[in-house]
Each structure stands twice: as C-alpha cells, then as structure tokens.
Amino acid sequence: MTRAWISPLLFVLCGSVVATGLILGGSPGTAVALLVLFVLIAAANSPLIFPRSIGALEARRRSAVDGRPIVFWRPGCPYCLRMRIRLGRRARQVHWVDIWRDPAGAAEVRAVNNGNETVPTVFVAGRPHVNPAPAWVREQLDASA
Template sequence: MLRGWTLPVVFLACGIASAFRQSAQGSTGGAVTLFLLFLFAAVLLSPLVFPRSIGAAEARRRSEAVDGRPIVYWRPGCRYCLRLRLRLARDARRLHWVNIWQDPEGAAAVRAAIGGDETVPTVVVAGSPHVNPDPEWVRRHLP
C-alpha cells in the first residue's frame, strides 16, 4: 500500500523544498507556482486518480458472471496506466481496476498472462490479455 504513495510523497517534498527556496530568495510568486506544479504532479502520480481498486478474484467474478466489463491490471506511478486512465476519462469507471501492488493475486495473474513479467497496464477482455492497449480500443470493448 505504501509503495504506491512513495513517488507522490517525493514529488510533494521536492515541491515544498523548491517553494521554500524560492520564497527565501524573495520570489513568492515563483514559490507558489513551483509548489502548485509539484502538487499537480504528485496528484497525477498517486492512486487518487484511479477508480477504487478491487481484488483480482472479485474482478474476474464480476467480469465473467455479472457484467462482462474488462479488467485493468495497473500500478501507481505507471505513466502508461495514467495515460490509459486519463484518455478513458469517465469511461474508466466502467472497467474493473486491480492494483497489482495491493493484490498479489492480481500480480500473479499478470505474470501468468504475460509470461513472467508484470507489465501494466494489462487489460483482460473476455479472458484475453492485452498489454498497454490503445484507450480507444478499450473503449470499443466496453459493454
């Protein structure tokens, strides 16, 4: 759980340090600007941007028996996962999201599907895994 917050916390700490330095040099506007840029980056790299994750077993159960939605295996800090999430916009809520850093079973499912690697985002549609697919392709496969 904490591993997903490491990068955002580092960005926030750098933003505070940079803002403090700018402020000490007499540039209040520069301090505020730097802090806001680092804060924005920290939020984008945090798990807050993604829909709530569920476990791999629950995602498979829901996808197969309940609603047929694709499953996205992701991890915080992954720029390709962030790209997929942002490009899907509101449609991202129509997928089942599994954080492989929180769910060992999800990480194992990705390794099994990819051949030993934990490459994310891995989107599973109707039991077939697709590594880093185009967001428009994912949108076309939504029920």
C-alpha cells in the same frame, strides 16, 4: 504507508524543497506556482485519480457477469495514467486491479508477461492485452454494454 504513496510523497517533498529555496531567494510567486505544479503531479500519480481498486478474484467474478474489461495497473505508471485520463468518465465502468495491493493480480500480470509486471494489462473475455490503446478499451466497453 504503502508503495502506492511513495511517488506522490516524493513529488510533494521535492516541490516543497524547491519552493523553500525560491522563497528564500526572493521569488515567492514562482515558489507557489511550482509547488502547485508539484502537488498536481503528485495527485496524478496517486491512487486518488483512479477508481477504487478491487481484488483480481472479485474483478474476474464481476467481469464474468457484466463482460467489462479488467485493467491491471499500478500507481506511478505513466501508461496507466494515460489510460485512465483518456477513458475519462468511462473509466468507472472498467474493473481496476492495483497490482501493488493485490498479490493475486500481480501474479496474473506476471504470468502473461514473462514474469514482468507490465501494466496496464487489460483482460477482455479472459484474454490479456498488454498496454492497449485507450480507444480500443472504449470499444470493448461499448461491446460489453
């Protein structure tokens, strides 16, 4: 199991405990509603909601060819989730690098953030931008098209 799945599994586990308590307390409808809510939160924090990640070196190579931005992210990051949701379908056009799966990606992020793994860090034309607005990233996608 990787670190990427710890947060979603904890959400499901907590939801299950709460739902069990509610069922034993005689509120099965509330239990089901809360369990569904916890599962949705877990899904939103899982690697499933993001496009498939690639390695930092492959992302650099692809970005050099097509000019698209590279987004360094990690599961469980609310700012990364906001970026992903606000990009909508356009998120598939960005090169995503999960820094928890790619040590080279994590090293790049630390190099531009004073040793911190601050995400999302977006590279456009080789220049880093820390936690930019999703609208700005969409503009960069338009410029690369």
